[in-house]
Amino acid sequence: MQLKQQEIESQIYVLLVKAQENDEIIRNENPIELARFLITLLFGHRVLAQLHASPETIDNTIDRVFKYLELCNK
Secondary structure (H helix, E strand, O other): OHHHHHHHHHHHHHHHHHHHHOOOOOOOOOHHHHHHHHHHHHHHHHHHHHOOOOHHHHHHHHHHHHHHHHHHOO
């Protein structure tokens, strides 16, 4: 499981660096920290799904993630 997490984190990191280079996200965010944050959220959503959370609950938490990321981009 640890290796898979590191692979996903690495792929997200690469995408975040490219997004920073293209001014698609703010440059003052540390891309490795942001990648770890996103992995944590991803795994949290997996837990919610395994606990049979309603689709609305999962959608609401995903919406909140995007709102947070939007705020970080200002």
